[in-house]
Amino acid sequence: MYHEYAKYFDKIFPAKDQIVAFLEKHLDGKRILDVGCGSGEYTIALHDKGYSVTGIDLDTEMIAYAKKKASAIYFKVENMLDMDDEIYDSLYCIGNTLVHLPTKKDIQTFLNSCYKKIEDGNIVLQIINYDRILEEHITSLPTIENEEVTFVRNYSHKEDKIVFSTILKTKDKSYENAVELIPLCKDELVEMLKEAGFKTINSYKGFSDAPYEKDSYALVIVASK
Known part of the structure; x- marks a missing residue:
């Protein structure tokens, strides 16, 4: 995963x-x-x-x-x-x-x-806290950024699941991933x-x-x- x-x-x-x-x-x-x-x-x-x-x-x-x-x-x-x-x-x-x-x-x-x-x-x-995520219709989490990496995190709502999409950026590469979560x-x-x-x-x-x-x-x- x-x-x-x-x-x-x-x-x-x-x-x-x-x-x-x-x-x-x-x-x-x-x-x-x-x-x-x-x-x-x-x-x-x-x-x-x-x-x-x-x-x-x-x-x-x-x-x-x-x-x-x-x-x-x-x-x-x-x-x-x-x-x-x-x-x-x-x-x-x-x-x-x-x-x-x-x-x-x-x-x-x-x-x-x-x-x-x-x-x-x-x-x-x-x-x-998915009470907050659902109540406020939040579609992203704070980006984590330091000298080594940048980690972008987004949420999209899909029926009774949330699709958690991420982008990991390093100095020389970029990775994307998506998983379904239960809110x-x-x-x-x-x-x-x-x-x-x-x-x-x-x-x-x-x-x-x-x-x-x-x-x-x-x-x-x-x-x-």
């Missing part, structure tokens, strides 16, 4: 200290699963903090790149809809990964699996988590303890049994 972006991913989305601190605060235990780990930026950051972290992603190029960066960490190609039976203390799925699943039924299946996959810890989920709203995600069995569900406006608001840029959820 994003395999052409693998070697540039860290330039587009470098690990942020605020996100690492939030994960440390809200993930119980030391055995952690990173679902949709991409190039492994947060997997590596938590490993460096003393956690035993496994990173999974469906993209073979991303996993290959992650392994090259940190051979001591267990990274593997795995479908989040078909995870193995290994149990963890907590898990997280960030970077808008969740809404890349094909259907809402698949999202429910994944959340059901998350409930079974953790002992007594938490799960941390982060997606774009999952906050209340529906909370209901899905309840359906999966989670009892305590807290919603935040980002990777801070500020509560979620309808006009928040992101939706971050911490759920526990």
Whole structure:
């Protein structure tokens, strides 16, 4: 899906200290699963903090790149809809990964699996706030630009999906990509988590303890049994 972006991913989305601190605060235990780990930026950051972290992603190029960066960490190609039976203390799925699943039924299946996959810890989920996207008819996200890359992100609305179109410009090349996303709203995600069995569900406006608001840029959820 994003395999052409693998070697540039860290330039587009470098690990942020605020996100690492939030994960440390809200993930119980030391055995952690990173679902949709991409190039492994947060997997590596938590490993460096003393956690035993496994990173999974469906993209073979991303996993290959992650392994090259940190051979001591267990990274593997795995479908989040078909995870193995290994149990963890907590898990997280960030970077808008969740809404890349094909259907809402698949999202429910994944959340059901998350409930079974953790002992007594938490799960941390982060997606774009689609309440805001739909309400305000937003058609683009802020362009990410630095010395190495320019990353342009556009949304177009298509029936019950959103087409996420991107252009990655490097010093000597340009890549284009488009994927369909499910614009999952906050209340529906909370209901899905309840359906999966989670009892305590807290919603935040980002990777801070500020509560979620309808006009928040992101939706971050911490759920526990």
